[in-house]
Amino acid sequence: MKIKRAFTSVIAGFSIAVGCLAINNLSANAATTQNGVTNDQINQYVNNATLEQKVGQMYVSRTPQDPNQVKNDVSKYNLGGLIVYDADMKGLTQQQFKDKMKSFQDSAQTPLLVGVDQEGGLVSRLTHSGLVQQNGNQFAFPRKQYEEGGMKEVVDDAEKNATLLRSLGINWNYAPDADYSTKPGTFMWDRTFGQGYQQTADYLSKVVPAWQHDNLVASTLKHFPGYGDAADTHTGFAENSKSLTELENQDMVPFKAGMKAGADSVMVTHVIYNKIDPEYPASLSPKINSLIRNNCNYNGVIVTDALEMGAITDFAKEHGNASVDVLAVKAGNDMIMTTDYATGIKEIVSAVKAGEIPESQINASVTRILQLKNKLGLLKPENLMFRKPTNNNNNTSTIINPGNTDHKNPSVISGNNSITISGITYNNDKKVAFINGKVSDPAAEGSMIMTATSANTGKKITTAVVGGKGVFAIELPMTNEVQNVKITSDDDSYAAVTTKVEAIKADKPVVNTDQNNKQNSSTEKQTNKQNNSVKDEVNITLNTEKQANSAKKNTQVVSKNINSEKTTVTNPVYKSAIKTNYQGKNVITTSHDSAAHAVAQKSNNNAKVLPKTGTKENIVALFGLAITSTTALFGLALRKKN
Secondary structure, eight states, X not given: OHHHHHHHHHHHHHHHHXXXXXXXXXXXXXXXXXXXXXXXXXXXXXXXXXXXXXXXXXXXXXXXXXHHHHHHHHHHTTOOEEEOOGGGTTTOOHHHHHHHHHHHHHHOSSOOEEEXXXXXXXXXXXXXXXXXXXXXXXXXXXXXXXXXXXXXXXXXXXXXXXXXXXXXXXXXXXXXXXXXXXXXXXXXXXXXXXXXXXXXXXHHHHHHHHHTGGGSSBOEEEEETOOTTOOOTTTSOOEEOOOHHHHHHTTHHHHHHHHHTTOSEEEEOOOEETTTOSSSOGGXXXXXXXXXXXXXXXXXXXXXXXXXXXXXXXXXXXXXXXXXXXXXXXXXOSBEEOSOHHHHHHHHHHHHHTTSSOHHHHHHHHHHHHHHHHHTTOOOGGGGSOOOOOOOTTSOOOXXXXXXXXXXXXXOOOSOOOEEEEEEEEETTSSEEEEEEEESOGGGTTTOEEEXXXXXXXXXXXXXXXXXXXXXXXXXXXXXXXXXXXXXXXXXXXXXXXXXXXXXXXXXXXXXXXXXXXXXXHHHHHHHHHHHOHHHHHHHHHHHHHHHHHHHHHHHHHHHXXXXXXXXXXXXXXXXXXXXXXXTEEEEEOSHHHHHHIIIIIITTOXXXXXXXXXXXXXXXXXXXXXXXXXXXXXXXXXXXX
């Protein structure tokens, strides 16, 4: 496998070298357009700022729910930007929100890029939060706008929405979506333009200038190099098996058009592209970044997708809890979207001082960031005057805390907002549990953070981002005791829920308790009938014979798949247990509902799972069942003969 991956990487690297050199990136205008400061002033700032100040500029963070924490941290860490979600807007008038954003800007050492996901449709933070009311198709998915009003409506609405965003204090939109999906029902389908690759490219060539009119708002092409039909990276790994040639001739065509149209930034996805870089998600891959920067000649800002997504947290755990912030910078990203900037800044600074990252790379990224801010009219000479550094990364780590921490009294008691736990899953050695669930609002995707705390001590354990269709999966380290876990949302209209997570030994089969009880009850009834009459015994024996035949068929299936990554076994006892293997990770689910979540979230549809599966060890049980049934039939025949 390692040899194959190495060979694939060499071929991919050679192909990249002859990539999309023809692109003349017009977003370089961002580097030369001067509004408030000169290039010399920007260069002087970059040359004289502390390393901590410069690295702080590379962070765009989810906005903490405590406004005082925001004001403190944007100054203390010299953060480059914030991203606002529904929770930052709910319950506020437009004037209150504007005042809130202004207070953050006034506290910042350097003016902030304030970003938002305002694609339209389900990904419309303005309308979903209630800050802005829906107005016809103005905030609909571009696909719907185009189908009902043509390209003119798409462009007109983009211009209006850009003006609206800037009036609210938002200057960076994580749109338009440049992805193309071929399969209805996949994670990205609804968010795409819905036409062919070239039609999508034509759309981007028109909508990018509309979003960026009068330099009010920066636009973002996402999710490079093309999300395609991959699974949801909010909740786990996702892969794309297209070759570089296929990507260049298909998925990257819209991105190239958007770059030519002058897009200010590009967001990189967390999908793993096996034939380009089989080791790293795109957001952490130098090879993917090389496609953008060196071969496409793109000189705008490159930003990661949110690093707290499941695909990246899973990757970090599989690589010894490696610093994904450091890996993101090594890959070549200019800005890192994450929440734990206090820890990340310190790690990146250490990596630079250790010679792992050249400071010249940091300087280049900060220059691009400041040039974008200057293009947007955010910078004035006084913004680049040095304040006394306030960074003290030895202080307590800044982790975003959810609002309404007790969640006993939801702010909106409508019965519509709810958290449902669908099942508990475990990895193969039972050291990690996954609490699978769903929130009632599908538009919470990417916006809502779920937090797991100990119901006994109130101590925070971990967090997870809600994925597509409101689904989430929270990774929970196992202990030797039953854990009572409280699940809360950062949206205070959702009441908390509590669930129990049992400690399971590695050699113990994972069985759904309710299902097992039903099996035991059924077995007892069959045993009673067997004791009452020979006729019942014959019926049971015949049922056993059917099971034996079924076992034989299933054993044949197992024999064909036993050495593959996707191993399935049917066992009449453990009907509810499902096991799948993905990149060396085994996931076992214990309920019918959680089965779908475990496969979709942690295996990302890469493992084909047949209904009612168990473990390889059950093969022995299946053979035993066949032998038992044969013996029973033979014994019954002797009894009848006697």
